[in-house]
Amino acid sequence: MTNNLHILALAYVYPPDSGSGAFRPLYFMNYLAKRGVSVSVITVKTEDFHVDASVDKALVNIIHPDIKVLRCSVIRPMDALINIKNKIFNYDNASSGQNINLEKPIYKLKRTDPAGVVGYFSNIISGLLTCPDHHVGWIPDVLKKARHLIKQEKIDYIYATGGPWSCVLAGAFLHKISGLSLILDFRDPWISNPNFCKKPPFLRYLEKKMEAFVINSAKAVIANTDELRADFLNRYSCLNEKNTHTITNGFEKIENPVSHQKNKYVSLVHAGELYMSRNPANLLEAIEELIKEGKINKDLFRIKFVGGISINDLKLNELLRSQYLERVVELYPRVSHSEALLFQQGADVLLLIQPDFPLQIPRKLFEYISLQKTVLAITEGCSATGNIIRNKHLGVVVENSMFAIKTAVLEMYQLWEKNQLLPLNIDEVAEFNNEVLAGKLEKIIREIAGK
Secondary structure, three states: OOOOOEEEEEOOOOOOEOOHHHHHHHHHHHHHHHOOOEEEEEEEOHHHOOOOOOEOHHHHHHOOOOOEEEEEOOOOOOHHHHHHHHHHOOOOOOOOOOOOOOOOOOOEOOOOOOOHHHHHHHHHHHHHHOOOOOOHHHHHHHHHHHHHHHHHOOOOEEEEEEOOHHHHHHHHHHHHHHOOEEEEEEOOOOOOOHHHHHOOHHHHHHHHHHHHHHHHHOOEEEEOOHHHHHHHHHHOOOOOOOOEEEOOOOEOOOOOOOOOOOOOOEEEEEEOOEEOOOOOHHHHHHHHHHHHOOOOOHHHEEEEEEOOEEOOOHHHHHHHOOHHHOOOEEEEOOOOHHHHHHHHHOOOEEEEEOOOOOOOOOOHHHHHHHOOOEEEEEOOOOOHHHHHHHHOOOEEEEOOOHHHHHHHHHHHHHHHHOOOOOOOOHHHHHHHEHHHHHHHHHHHHHHHHOO
């Protein structure tokens, strides 16, 4: 392709941030640059990363050398107030930048929000000053730097990916200011997210207005699942089959990802932090019962949670201390992306825990695909995650029921004993390769541009 397009990409989550959302804009923009499209990326300054951000400096080396990266400041006037609130209510704000010792697994109970009138109004104030998210103070510097860039160079389109939703909001503001067409890329649902209903009514009202504003500002809307695309089409009359698209998350092909040597024990690995409804309690109870019943040998079974657990659940806490699971369950803190890949490469089965999120597919599933491992997914069968695993024969989908999980785990254990856990055929899922998906994105852009 000739270099006749210049895309300005707004991506708050971008290397060296190693959060799940960083990889989609990283690889999509890399492949666009490789195909001759000029790409400028506006992201956040490293020193202004949120305290909860995960950082992997090695990821910066993957950014295509032709991509121009501009980093913007974040104004967080709420920080002082939030820190005071956290101290008052004894929140645990341990920094994620600690040195990692894989010999010392960790488990951290997450404290609930403060109860009562004080807690209610505290949450209202925090919500108002961080709407739609904690990164809203990024927008002023984005608009300043973007306007300067647009004056200097010929920009054809604005591409904004979210969450965080302040990023797509910045894209809509920039569209109004510059007149440039806007392409929105939703990596997750915004107001259709199941957790959205937990927000106070006035915040839900504000964010519904914000989502409508950005949707109505867009020339094209991209969803990362067919289910989310259908949800947008159902809710917005300005959207139609031509201006609303699906581009899933994708994977990078990994050379020799599968070890053909059988492990001395069956190893299940979950990569990424577990929180909210991603609760492994039913899974652990199922494994505990199988051990008690003598159906699996606890010396031949390991389950590794890499990334920590932040769930306040008494049942889970008791299971993690169970004598039957003492050597079976291994807990590790957050690690670098390369270290996480090593954990996954050593697994026999890769684990997904994704209940109650019907429109979303976690990015880790596509990384799992690249590793050609069997997937055990605890999710609804009719969900976006369940549909793709079942339709593409990626593994087993099971409801979040102890009895259903117990059956699935036993079947996988028996297959492992017979050495019948076979690798996936990567050629059958080539449509999810990041290079292929970036080609779909370029086609959408060029169709809009008429180039």
